Amino acid sequence: MTDPTGIVSPDELFAVDSLLSDEERDIRASVRSLVERSFAPRIAGWFESGRIPAAELARELGDLGLLGMHLHGYGCAGTSAVAYGLACLELEACDSGLRSLVSVQGSLAMFAIHTYGSEEQKERWLPEMAAGRAIGCFGLTEPDFGSNPSGMRTAARRDGDDWILTGTKMWITNGSVADVAVVWARTEQGIAGFVVPTDTPGFTANPITSKLSLRASVTSELVMDDVRLPSSARLPGATSLRAPLSCLNEARFGIVFGALGAARDCLETAVDYARTRVQFGRPIAGYQLTQQKLADMSLEYGKGLLLALQLGRRKDAGLIRPEQISLGKLNNVREAIAIARAARTILGANGITTEYPVLRHANNLESVLTYEGTSEMHTLMIGQALTGESAFR
Template identity: 65%
Template sequence: MSAVVPRTPTLPANDILGLDADLLDEERMLRDTVRAFVQRELLPDVPQWFEDGELPRELAQRFGELGLLGMHLEGYGCAGASPTAYGLVCAELEAGDTGLRSLVSVQGSLVMFPIHRFGSEEQKQEWLPRMATGEALGCFGLTEPDAGSDPGSMRTTARRDGSDWILNGTKMWITTGSIADVAIVWAKTEDGIRGFLVPRGTPGFTTQDIHHKLSLRASVTSELLLDDVRLPASAELPGARGLGGPLTVLGEARLGIVFGANGAARACLEAAVEYARTRIQFGKPIGSFQLTQAKLAEMGARVAAGQLLALRLARMKEAGTLKPEHVSLGKYSNVSAALAVAREARTIMGANGITLEYPVMRHAANLETVLTYEGTHEVHSLVLGRALTGLNAFS
């Protein structure tokens, strides 16, 4: 039996709809720069970082050198890039690993953005330039052991003592918590929820890492412990009042997740296509079998739709027409689609798919975390349901 020689594909797995043509030159150049950096400098080490459950702190400086930290903010050493450019970068980072994208999105969207939006000029000058270079690292303390999807039920408190604030409480599942130089901690006060900047080393403020994770392993995840932490009045974010503060911050970060999850899905599709074209069974590539092609077609359709959705949401943000419900749609759709793509890619690769030699099982495991952080899949479905019906299912 003569060998089957695959022809050159007419649809590239990384851009099935030809969306490259809709990007600006500077967006495309930045995307290509980050893609090459991830593939050349990071991917060789990602499997080991995942296996060891770590992510090197010095990556922050390397991302800072590329101008990726707080890249969508203006001034204070930030690049002032477009939402589309930021999203494309998140897609490339998560095509490498969710931990890479999480580091950049936490730093830029969950820490630098609230300082930029709600902070005093002194706070901005103190933290943003150093954060943009990666010299200083931050974390976002909202989630608690008993307050995840319902942040309004948080137990962390801040009470006044003269002109100072005294904070007590615990924050859980905090990315980069133990290696951060400052934590943005959200706490209940007599006047509602407020945000505070808590520098590392403040008496009463300690952290401990969460180990034995089976997902998002190439990332530092910590618990923040606050025991009578005394802060000056200048530590409060003056522009943040009520639950709308942290929710606004989360909305800013979720666009990166919409792009990032699709980047993970695209990486799985590319790996599965390459494997199916070269893996020989029964005398020919498994990609020539109808069942395998059906799987790849479904995966390709999900990836292409996700790319189109992400790009549309970014352009809406640039036009000022993006609503929180739109971002919920993006996270709801793209994360679940990416998880389905990763799982299907694993079946194409058989036993090889469960090893770290290939990225698909690592992405599948990571996406289990992405499915539930920054708003669970169920919560985003209720946000969409409320937007479609005008009826509130939360209460």
């Protein structure tokens, strides 16, 4: 909004609010209020300690209806894709770890059960997960297979009416605090998904603690050592690798918006700092080089937000294509990192401390650039769409 001095926000430069419905603005405001009231005052401490109160956060997020908010039924809010994206943006304006918790819960674990699960699985897990009373994780990535999930070694074999699940998954958000894991494995018939309660014998989740990024997020290794599951644990609608890949596209869509939240927080921090930091007798906001940085950062943030809104409208219309999500993820995360780094230069040495959020955001975005498809993979997906030629093999 314009203040009495004539200063405008980056959102106002692009007249973003005029592109949103009243409901979308209300949801955005509700999430921003929760973040400012409950999460923002504590996030620097969580990042520094490498610990978060995951169960508490899940309950608060569930109380506001943010977990699986874009899904319908089973206690889910059934909002639009754009509203979900705006929620992701506001969460990541605080920290990527918060958005990751919501993305993994709603767009990976819950979406997999909602889309491919049996009625029994949906009724058992989705209401509890939507309320934040149960936390989910999504086991696809393995130590040796990230960008190439078709090479996974985790296997499930039949033993009478049961399945025996064996293997290891790596870099799993929510893993060691999850009540249920959606685990993907190779079977004789192809790739299959399984709903695995984490208290099942043989299932172990080991926290990964040596992180310089996403420290305010739970990251784990999952180990399945002859985990015996009933036949009802299999996701009946998931019959190929297309199933987990469709889940990844759901999560990638949230990142398209979410990364811009980190960018906005860095940009706003840099503007506020520049207006009050005095060098050579005047605020550094009055110097041309600083204004050029702020103008360039605002341009890339605004263009990214317009792209995100366009993709959100297409998703709500059922028209979005995977390569379009790749466009959004590649561009917006890449530009968000550039904005965070430029903001740090404006803050100088102060920018490296946890007193300000910019380097925390930059560190987090290094992980966001990699997960749910690396920048290289999204580049090749766009290249394949443009040329008809696959460069993956």
